[in-house]
Amino acid sequence: MDDWMAQNLHSLSEEDPVSLPYVHILLQTHSEQVSGNIAMSCSLLVPCPDRLMWESWRSSSFVTFSEHQEQRKQQVLRTYYLQVPSFAVGHDMYDYLHQFGDIKEVQLLPAVHDHNDAVSYLVEFATEAAATEFFQSASLPAEQRAVPMKSRFLRWTPMGRKHGMFAQTQTMQVLSQRKEKIPKQNHVSLSAEIQAYYEKVRLKDLDFRLSYLVCDQMEAALRACVLPFGSSVNGFGKQDCDLDMFLSVAQMGPLSKVPELTFLCKPGLTSARMQKQRYLELLGDLLISLVPGCMQVQRILRAKVPIVRFQHLFAKKDCDVSMDQVGPLMTELLWLLGEMDPRVRPLVFCIRKWAREVKVTSPVPGRWISNFQLTLLVIHYLQVVRPVILPSLRTLEALGGPDDIQVTSDGLECRYVRDLSIVTPSTNSSPVEDLLTGFFAYFHSFDFKHKGLSIRYAESVPKTYHQGVLYIENPLEPQLNASPNVVLEEVVRFQEQCRAALWKLENVNRTLASLMEPLEVEELGYKPYGLVDVSKIFHEEEPKSTNSTNQLQPKPLLSASARVPPSKMSSATSEPEPKKKASGKKSSVSNRIAT
Structure with a gap:
């Protein structure tokens, strides 16, 4: 029986040699005396979950980080943040949106407590033309004290409509409050638990949409390129993580020849750091007085990397804006390593x-x-x-081509490969x-x-x-x-x-x-680092027990000669001084510190 099973397993490996690393083979033999026959039990070949996940991962078409960013930007062009008075007008809102075109998706966002019963939705139209028509129909608010600012954050107030509840349909997804907890699963492997925890706390599609929507709002206000970077887009961020944004006023891309035609620009400051601090100082003023939803703006300009920090009320995110060009490059590198x-x-x-x-x-x-x-x-x-x-970063650099080279304004050159389809798995x-x-x-x-x-x-x-x-x-x-x-x-x-x-x-x-x-x-079985016995510092011994006379005495930390200063070593060793009579009880550690 053993030879027959080994022969079948050997033939299986010859027919499909790639299957052996992909499967977990468990052979369990036990002998039972049943009517004089020896029974053998063998478990079936069970596919390894990690290997199946790996196969589906590699079979899917790879998307570069630049393509991923471009897809998100195109998605933002069809997406709007829409605030309505209450949840009761949801059905009317859906009818109102339909007059501009087909709606691809509507997602309910967490409530903003500063707006009473107001409810917010993230609306994505099916086509960019419908989204543009919807945006062009919007007007500035009639309030005289409102600061005029056009962005994708809008408010809709129904006029003379019959209110109706917004029914739960396939086009609407409700975002519940999410907490980071370890999913409870019984009789599963540790790998399955880790995967379940990752799927629970990782950033979802809605988080990416809100991040790029805030960047689009910043671009509309600043007329400059604003890109998210860091954990919010590199795939290693958890839900409710901070949104880091990169403000670009200079082009960063592949190496090229010196252009013949350039714009006339105002001369900047001699120090690049001081120029960035000046830009961010002006950005803080714009966020305070112009951009809606930006609250608690802080200018942290003397840090190693100067930033402007604020809270976005509508997206419910803590945001940081900087002009450090290393951050986006590091984000892309971590994203590539995570995609491998x-x-x-x-x-x-x-x-x-x-x-x-x-x-x-x-x-x-x-x-x-x-x-x-x-x-x-x-x-x-x-x-x-x-x-x-x-692989090592040197390997990725060797696989990179001329189109993969990027140089920052500070002279930092990065040339690692962007297309991982050519990397050996x-x-x-x-x-x-x-x-x-x-x-x-x-x-x-x-x-x-x-x-x-x-x-x-x-x-x-x-x-x-x-x-x-x-x-x-x-x-x-x-x-x-x-x-x-x-x-x-x-x-x-x-x-x-x-x-x-x-x-x-x-x-x-x-x-x-x-x-x-x-x-x-x-x-x-060992003490942690950093804990010190206070009695050893002051050479204080434990008090003797009155019940036991033969108890061993603790050894002093240092010998008698070691505790004598070097200047008195000769006199102390040749002729010891007579002992003085003790005037009182031995003082405690606290008394000695006080004296």
Whole structure:
């Protein structure tokens, strides 16, 4: 029976040799004495969920980041934010919109508390012509105190119409309040839990629409190019994340010859940083006095990267506007790396969630590891794992062509490939839970003292003391450290928690909920970093017990000769001074500090 089964499995691999990495084969033999016969049970070949997801991922047509942005921009041209007095006029609103053309989709947005019972919808027309006709029919408000501003944020007030409830149809989707919780699933693998969590908290289509709609409003007010970047568009952002926008006043694109015809422009300031600060200062004034929905505008111009921060009332987003050209390029790079393999983003989401729960990261910037730095750690691990899942940046640069070269106004040149259809896919078929375990095993013993991480070369590189405690080579600017803020204590904390997570995956139930539970490192058999015994600082011994006379005395922290100052060492060793009679009880630590 064993020879027959092995022969069939061998023939299966010869007929379809690609199937072996794609399936999980479980052979379980057990002998049972049933009427003198030996029964053998063999489970069927079960397709691996991660491999099926990988197959559907690679079979779908690839879209570059530029094409993705262009599709979103075209979608914005057919989309409007429409505010109505109440939910009761929804049916009348639908009839009113239909007179301009077919409606592709209507989505209900969360309520804006500053407008009483007002309800907001996101309306997308089927054609751009219908959307243009709808926009041209709008007028400025009749209020004399209203600041005139035309944008895609509109208000509709029914005039002499019979109110009717908006029935739930296929063209309307209600957006409920979303909370970040781990989905409860029974009898599923850890990989399935990670995938379910990723699908729950990742950005949805509505989030992308609102981001590009806010950028379109900014472009209408500034008459300049405004593009979203960062976690809101690179695929690594969660729901309700901040919206980072890039204000472009200079063209950034492929290398070209010096143009013969140019515009006459006013000379700018001698310092590029001061010029950006001046632009952003004027932007803050425009947001305060002109653009509707922008509230609590703050100008943070003395930061390393000057920004203007505000809250968008209608989109319910915290927004940052900057003129740093590195941000959009880094966004595209992370988007490309996330598109190379369907396991990259779920793994990053899981590790970010774990780091937040065990206090490795914090929503407030500081001396600890940030989400961006944690993402670079995951990318580095996926570059060094065998077989390789993500290629090095040098490989992507070698595959890039002349059309892939982009140069910023600061002279930063990026030439990595944009079309991933020419990149050879990875042969690694490990499930996400195995990659998660490998991540913890790799970094809990990593020598951060003598080595750094290189995304460009996909390897660990030697580092010097001046390169920081945690050295992660900036992918776009190799001369810079992407983690200069991290201190030694946080690196030790990260490695301790990696060890604790690895212990839980090997000794506790392999579930996402158990992984997220904080585990005190004392349970692993060693003290955490940074805790000091106060009694050792002041050389204070424990009081003797009156019940036991044979109790062992604790050893002093230093020997008697070591506690003597060097200047008195000779006299102390040759002829010790006579002991003085104690005048009272031994003072406590607090009394000695006070004196």
